[in-house]
Amino acid sequence: MTAETDVQVVPYAIGMTDRFRGITVREGVLLSGPVGWGEFCPFPEYDDTVAARWLATAVEACTVGWPAPLRQDIPVNCIVPAVSPERAVELVLASGCATAKVKVAERPDSLAEDVARIEAVRSALGPGGAIRVDANTRWDADQAVRALRQLVRAAGELEYAEQPCRTVEELAEVRRRVDVRIAADESIRQAADPTRVPLGEAADVAVIKCTPLGGVRRALEVAESTGLPCVVSSALETSVGLAAQVALAAALPELPFACGLGTVSLFREDVVAPGESLRPQKGFIRVPGAALVPDAAALASVQMSDPVRRAWWRARLERAVDGLPQPSAAPIGWRRT
Numbered sequence: 163m164t165a166e167t168d169v170q171v172v173p174y175a176i177g178m179t180d181r182f183r184g185i186t187v188r189e190g191v192l193l194s195g196p197v198g199w200g201e202f203c204p205f206p207e208y209d210d211t212v213a214a215r216w217l218a219t220a221v222e223a224c225t226v227g228w229p230a231p232l233r234q235d236i237p238v239n240c241i242v243p244a245v246s247p248e249r250a251v252e253l254v255l256a257s258g259c260a261t262a263k264v265k266v267a268e269r270p271d272s273l274a275e276d277v278a279r280i281e282a283v284r285s286a287l288g289p290g291g292a293i294r295v296d297a298n299t300r301w302d303a304d305q306a307v308r309a310l311r312q313l314v315r316a317a318g319e320l321e322y323a324e325q326p327c328r329t330v331e332e333l334a335e336v337r338r339r340v341d342v343r344i345a346a347d348e349s350i351r352q353a354a355d356p357t358r359v360p361l362g363e364a365a366d367v368a369v370i371k372c373t374p375l376g377g378v379r380r381a382l383e384v385a386e387s388t389g390l391p392c393v394v395s396s397a398l399e400t401s402v403g404l405a406a407q408v409a410l411a412a413a414l415p416e417l418p419f420a421c422g423l424g425t426v427s428l429f430r431e432d433v434v435a436p437g438e439s440l441r442p443q444k445g446f447i448r449v450p451g452a453a454l455v456p457d458a459a460a461l462a463s464v465q466m467s468d469p470v471r472r473a474w475w476r477a478r479l480e481r482a483v484d485g486l487p488q489p490s491a492a493p494i495g496w497r498r499t
């Protein structure tokens with residue numbers, strides 16, 4: 163166990179370039195431990211049980227590290243939030259990525275805007291690029307079928323549609339009715355047991371995120387259990403937390419699609435030195451040769467200054483430590499007591 167003086171707990175707040183998932187400022191906590199740094203950044207609305215799984219991912223990073231990589235470069239998609247067509251073009255062109263994931267269905271009446279965004283992304287990517295969409299459960303099956311037919315026309319072709327509806331049954335129905343691959347995201351990461359989701363008729367692709375699943379090793383088990391090709395996707399972490407997702411992508415036996423790991427580009431600042439930031443370069447993220455360590459100047463700039471928010475994160479961290487399967491696995495300095 164690590165002495166309290168050896169570990170650090172650093173709440174951060176980082177402005178975003180574009181609103182994403184309703185968020186304009188990303189908050190979380192960077193944590194150090196005996197073998198490196200991890201990140202605890204469950205979204206504010208998540209309860210303590212969910213937050214404890216996010217903390218388990220940081221415990222793994224800080225105390226044991228990750229399995230050895232099988233590859234050195236991870237192809238990634240550029241992420242296009244629900245922005246204007248003009249902004250979508252800027253994001254795609256700036257990314258250098260050949261694949262774009264476009265958020266759709268932000269509002270019940272957003273289909274016309276979604277179509278315009280997809281057309282803009284196609285014009286920026288050119289005919290050879292791949293476009294995937296993510297509706298984050300917002301359609302029912304009929305809405306999904308209608309929307310996907312229009313979005314396929316706008317895109318020319320869709321690589322897949324991520325979580326168009328909430329339930330596995332609805333995913334299966336949409337998959338039967340439209341000629342587009344279906345990817346499961348929330349159906350896996352929000353399941354009571356993510357290794358036992360009946361995806362057989364419902365999905366062609368599994369979106370796997372180690373940050374909410376409790377670590378890289380746990381995510382590898384979940385990935386295997388799906389029996390599907392996997393896409394590793396971010397949970398909107400800084401480079402320190404994203405390094406775990408990159409380690410997962412590097413350790414998967416097969417990686418047939420680009421991963422959803424381009425999200426550091428949505429951050430105005432990062433927590434590591436600019437040369438170490440896990441922003442995609444020409445559509446790829448290089449697997450870091452060593453664990454990422456925050457940069458002192460970057461940390462000084464992103465440290466959370468609001469004492470109320472700092473106390474809120476500190477208390478949340480302490481509750482999440484209590485919620486770990488093995489609270490003693492957390493370095494003792496993560497608790498105030």
Ligand SMILES: O=C(O)CCC(=O)C1=CC=C[C@@H](O)[C@@H]1C(=O)O
Binds near residue numbers: 183239240347422425
């Ligand atoms: O997959 C990507 O390219 C970006 C990551 C992404 O879309 C997400 C990150 C964080 C929270 C999720 O709601 C969202 C997703 O639904 O996949």
Ligand SMILES: [Mg+2]
Binds near residue numbers: 296
């Ligand atoms: Mg998703």
